[in-house]
Amino acid sequence: MPASPAGAPASTRTRDPERKNRILAAAADLVARKGFHAVSIAEIGAAAGITGSGIYRHFDSKSAVLVALFDRVIDDLLHDEQQILDTTDDLARALDLLIAGQVEFVVADRELAQVYYNEINNLPDEDSRRLRRKQRLYLEEWVHLVNELREDLSDTEARTVVHAVIGAIQSPLFHNTGLAEDRLRALLTEAARAVLGIVT
Structure with a gap:
């Protein structure tokens, strides 16, 4: 191995632990705006600040x-x-806490929620089935x-x-409500409780 300048120990290349997160964030943004098929690996890499080929160090x-x-x-x-x-x-x-979590996902992570809803069918069959099992x-x-x-509902009715x-x-994933986030959270929570027919 060649010696480093001035006899210093040769440095080893370390992988940026945040790079994978940057790739995922860039992909979520691009796919939300353009759709999965219209986005290239090179575009994702550019948005994440790396080369397209660099993505293959993390993803196949x-x-x-x-x-x-x-x-x-x-x-x-x-x-x-x-x-x-x-x-x-x-x-x-x-x-009530589950409602709050789902509302927060839709409001605070709207972009990611849109990608999830719109693009899950573009996954390989095995991955799609596995994710649907998790759902x-x-x-x-x-x-x-x-x-x-x-107790007035049958199991089938409860699932419905x-x-x-x-x-x-x-529902706000499919149109822009124009509402402030806090107001949207309140309305979605109210709507969820009304559909459930449960006073909390």
Whole structure:
């Protein structure tokens, strides 16, 4: 190995721990604006401040970038959900906290939520199936809580209500409301509670 200048020890190249996060953030922004198929690896790299080829040190393909984004989304939701369930015995309060988490995802992470909703079908089949299984696990806890709190509903009816409330919360992903974020949070929370028919 050649000696470094002045006899100093040769330095080893260290990987920027934030680079992967920059790639994911850049991909989320570009895909939200242009769509998955219209975005190239080179564009993602340029937006992340690296060469397109540099992305392949972290991800095997453009689809792999999208998969990593979506895994992070659903894993964060599952983690927050489990934390809620582990820290409160009040079922109505737990459901209210789940509503708040979903509302926050849609309002504060609107761009990422749009990408998730619009692009999940562009993933390889195996990844799409795996992520949808995670989605079902996330929604299953909502269904369980609604079953406990709404004894007048059958299991099928409870599932229908849960999907309706998620749809209500995610409705601003398809149009620009023009509302201030705090007002939008309040309205979506109110709408979710109304669909659920549960007083918290």
